[in-house]
Amino acid sequence: MLDVTTPLLAVEELQAWYGESHILHGVSFDVREGEVVTLLGRNGAGKTTTMKSIMGIVTNRTGSVRFEGQELIGKQSNHIARTGIALCPEERGIFASLSVEENLMLPPVVRPGGLSIEQIFDLFPNLKERLGSSQGTKLSGGEQQMLAIGRILRTGARLLLLDEPTEGLAPVIIQQIGKTIRALKQQGFTILLVEQNFRFAATVADRYYVMEHGRIIDRFANDELDANVDKLHDYLGV
Amino acid sequence: MVTIFGIPSAALFGQLLIGLINGSFYALLSLGLAVIFGMLNIINFAHGAQYMLGAVAAFLLLQWTGLGYWTALIVAPLVVGAFGIIIERTLLQWLYKLDHLYGLLLTFGLALIVEGIARNFLGSAGLPYTLPDSLRGGQNLGFMFLPNYRAWVIVASLAVCIATWLVIERTRLGAYLRAATENPTLVRAFGINVPLMITLTYGFGVALAAFAGVMAAPIYNVSPQMGSELIIVVFAVVVIGGMGSILGAIVTGFGLGIVEGLTKVFFPEASNTVIFVVMAIVLLVRPAGLFGRRA
Numbered sequence: 126m127l128d129v130t131t132p133l134l135a136v137e138e139l140q141a142w143y144g145e146s147h148i149l150h151g152v153s154f155d156v157r158e159g160e161v162v163t164l165l166g167r168n169g170a171g172k173t174t175t176m177k178s179i180m181g182i183v184t185n186r187t188g189s190v191r192f193e194g195q196e197l198i199g200k201q202s203n204h205i206a207r208t209g210i211a212l213c214p215e216e217r218g219i220f221a222s223l224s225v226e227e228n229l230m231l232p233p234v235v236r237p238g239g240l241s242i243e244q245i246f247d248l249f250p251n252l253k254e255r256l257g258s259s260q261g262t263k264l265s266g267g268e269q270q271m272l273a274i275g276r277i278l279r280t281g282a283r284l285l286l287l288d289e290p291t292e293g294l295a296p297v298i299i300q301q302i303g304k305t306i307r308a309l310k311q312q313g314f315t316i317l318l319v320e321q322n323f324r325f326a327a328t329v330a331d332r333y334y335v336m337e338h339g340r341i342i343d344r345f346a347n348d349e350l351d352a353n354v355d356k357l358h359d360y361l362g363v
Numbered sequence: 364m365v366t367i368f369g370i371p372s373a374a375l376f377g378q379l380l381i382g383l384i385n386g387s388f389y390a391l392l393s394l395g396l397a398v399i400f401g402m403l404n405i406i407n408f409a410h411g412a413q414y415m416l417g418a419v420a421a422f423l424l425l426q427w428t429g430l431g432y433w434t435a436l437i438v439a440p441l442v443v444g445a446f447g448i449i450i451e452r453t454l455l456q457w458l459y460k461l462d463h464l465y466g467l468l469l470t471f472g473l474a475l476i477v478e479g480i481a482r483n484f485l486g487s488a489g490l491p492y493t494l495p496d497s498l499r500g501g502q503n504l505g506f507m508f509l510p511n512y513r514a515w516v517i518v519a520s521l522a523v524c525i526a527t528w529l530v531i532e533r534t535r536l537g538a539y540l541r542a543a544t545e546n547p548t549l550v551r552a553f554g555i556n557v558p559l560m561i562t563l564t565y566g567f568g569v570a571l572a573a574f575a576g577v578m579a580a581p582i583y584n585v586s587p588q589m590g591s592e593l594i595i596v597v598f599a600v601v602v603i604g605g606m607g608s609i610l611g612a613i614v615t616g617f618g619l620g621i622v623e624g625l626t627k628v629f630f631p632e633a634s635n636t637v638i639f640v641v642m643a644i645v646l647l648v649r650p651a652g653l654f655g656r657r658a
Contacts, residue, residue: 201551203553203555203557206554218549220541220542220546222544222545227538230538233554233555280553
């Protein structure tokens with residue numbers, strides 16, 4: 126597929142460090158507007174660090190991260206969020222000292238065009254029932270994941286970074302999350318997904334990048350998935 | 364004469380009132396410490412010195428410019444709070460990732476320096492601060508005499524404590540503060556300027572101490588060591604209430620003031636130590652404090 130538009134997110138030669146340890150060794154990939162792109166790879170391959178480096182949470186980083194043509198590499202994470210990128214972290218990051226409603230309303234609106242509360246409840250009807258719950262962390266794992274995704278849909282961010290949204294969840298919840306990601310794509314959101322579960326990723330993604338040891342080692346589109354299944358088993362060690 | 368448990372009721376209520384007054388200051392100061400510890404992870408040993416600075420600022424405003432109590436109640440917290448913001452930006456911000464001990468040592472050193480400077484300029488003897496005319500006099504409640512100024516201190520302290528609690532527990536800003544206390548990195552990644560929030564939180568905590576200092580000026584004399592005498596008790600209050608707990612700081616502050624007052628009536632010999640006895644017992648039963656979250 127030929128695409129001549131500039132990518133919404135362009136990552137080039139991204140390197141990142143945690144203290145002394147060099148985690149990312151020059152990661153390059155791009156995400157175009159409206160796409161769902163998945164980073165696949167084993168534990169420790171650098172997927173989460175890539176997300177955190179884009180978001181500015183990992184501060185010790187070099188290379189280039191351009192969003193809508195704007196360079197983000199020197200910016201601090203609160204400024205990066207304000208450009209219209211939102212993160213749903215792997216550990217979900219639901220706050221115990223905030224009620225469910227406060228958790229949902231916490232991220233400030235950074236741009237117009239975010240979903241309304243009603244639209245978020247259409248996607249996650251369970252959340253509406255649990256809204257009165259006094260403590261965000263009293264929700265089940267699946268509900269916490271929905272809350273973690275739901276709250277960033279309000280902000281107007283166009284690019285969503287979803288870090289392993291299916292981790293540790295029951296199959297029926299994983300199906301609901303998959304349905305949600307497809308619905309979000311239809312509504313025009315662009316999504317960068319981190320996954321270890323490529324069977325799940327195959328139900329939502331347009332393209333894949335495979336990471337290992339802090340580098341991108343392979344890439345393919347969704348329609349090339351069948352031809353690459355053996356290679357993927359190798360990469361992911363499943 | 365009316366007696367309760369063999370104690371003249373006037374003495375009992377008199378000590379209860381003193382307990383409430385002391386409790387008002389314990390609550391204001393431990394509230395500031397709790398807010399600062401929650402956001403900055405720093406045990407602010409300079410809190411007593413900042414309380415003293417509030418009283419000194421009120422004294423100097425009156426001496427130099429003739430500006431009275433009500434102006435001082437606004438201006439002194441602003442000035443001392445701004446001083447706190449400078450300290451946070453220049454010194455404290457480098458310590459957040461280090462052990463608690465470093466923040467404790469730095470703020471302890473600051474307290475010594477500030478008190479030393481104050482002693483150099485003001486001398487060790489207390490300086491009197493005259494009561495504002497509008498708060499002179501008192502009410503005869505029948506069972507006791509209630510000086511107007513003492514009533515004002517209790518009401519003002521309660522009002523400030525409740526307002527602070529409401530802002531933290533019931534508003535959007537408070538939700539940001541609570542969330543940033545738990546996970547500042549993620550809150551920042553949502554687009555909130557957490558470092559600015561931390562700076563302003565320290566400024567607010569310091570301003571609370573200065574506010575308490577202004578209110579204390581007409582009751583106790585203005586002296587360089589007024590803060591260090593109080594701060595040890597206030598730390599005990601914070602530990603009993605639970606480090607970082609807002610409600611714990613307020614309730615324990617007033618509660619222990621009353622306990623101390625009652626001890627003066629029933630067993631005066633123990634009145635200076637009762638708070639520390641309570642602290643020891645609470646720590647044995649609930650190491651995280653009465654309102655501590657990590658029980």
